[in-house]
Amino acid sequence: MSKVFKWLFVFLAAYSGISANQILQGNNQDIDKDLRIVFYGQVFEKQYEKEFKVAVKIWLQEIVNNIDNSYKTFNVAVSSFQELKELYDNNKLDMIVMLSKDYLDVIKSIPIKPYYIALSNNEAVHRYVLIGKKSKGNSNQIDYSKSKIAIPENNWGGLGKYWLEYLFKQKKIRYKFYQENEENLIKDENQAILSVFFNNSDYCVARKSTLELMSELNPQLKKSLIVLEESEPLLHSSFNFSDKTPQYKINILNRIVNDETQRARLNQIMSLFKHEKLVPFKEEYLNGIKKIYNSYLLKEK
Structure with a gap:
């Protein structure tokens, strides 16, 4: 095979995504x-x-x-x-x-x-936040062990739950996290945030960006809710x-x-x-x- 044709095959291979060796060896049918x-x-x-x-x-x-x-x-x-x-x-x-x-x-x-x-x-990575009512005070004053914390059951909630478990372990806070059929399992982040706003939950976990988006749509959320704890950026x-x-x-x-x-x-x-x-x-x-x-x-x- 001449050098000209050989390099032409190599070029075609690169363009098509097939290795040059496969084309030069005539193995296309086996790909x-x-x-x-x-x-x-x-x-x-x-x-x-x-x-x-x-x-x-x-x-x-x-x-x-x-x-x-x-x-x-x-x-x-x-x-x-x-x-x-x-x-x-x-x-x-x-x-x-x-x-x-x-x-x-x-x-x-x-x-x-x-x-x-x-x-x-x-966002490529997400900061998770623990959200509560402003009237509850700051995080160091709260006894989370007796609280109802709403956690979304979708795949966003899973990562939020892992972060919250880690946070509570670091702070030596005792809290019995949910099993799949327990009442503090909420469908999604929006519902978790609203459950705190309407006093159906004491606290919730959600992405910070979700809270910010919802607060833009409903300024009352910003007036009523506060971020108590915040995670580092986490990849989903x-x-x-x-x-x-x-x-x-x-x-x-x-x-x-x-x-x-x-x-x-x-x-x-x-x-x-x-x-x-x-x-x-x-x-x-x-x-x-x-x-x-x-x-x-x-x-x-």
Whole structure:
């Protein structure tokens, strides 16, 4: 093969997302064109999990078809580490979507690397706050052990609960946190904040940005409520590739994220998770959750 043709093939390979060696060796027909996207743990909101899975499957395949219709997407939701490990061992794991605290668990056994995170309320990382009525006084004067603290049951609430457990442990505050069927489990952040405003709960946990947005819409909230405690910036979740994911698949998925013509459809998928869009991951996004994980969550295992 002449040098001119050889470099032409290399150029075409780079453009299409297929490795140069595969083209030069004539192995195109053997390329694995199944894109396997795994949702690990509680990334879906429980009450809408079935609907989310169907919508993601349909919309994601449509986006992929617009990029390269020779690829087929497969979405798998797994809840246990053993299931995830089996997928990895059998090369059935391309992109993995997971909560940040789960990522810190998984990387101890499965080599994965974050590529993207999703913005929500136009933020990459989120400060959680413990909210109460101004009439309650400051945090040091409060006996939380006898209080009702509203915690959202959606996936935002999960991270807020981990932070609050960590905070109370640091401050040596005794509090019996909810089980899934207990009364202080609230549907979402908005309802949690309103439950404090209307005196149905003593306190609640929510993202600071959510409180600020709601206070803009209803100035009475700002007059009545106060932030008692505030977390460091915490990363909610990440979109990761394993070390076994071929570069040509990463290139295809990168094109899905970065192709402006597909962005509107991709953002529809993001909205299911209460996110706006995907942006590149930065290592510092993990600093806050690492601190909690290393000092508290790890000790619980």
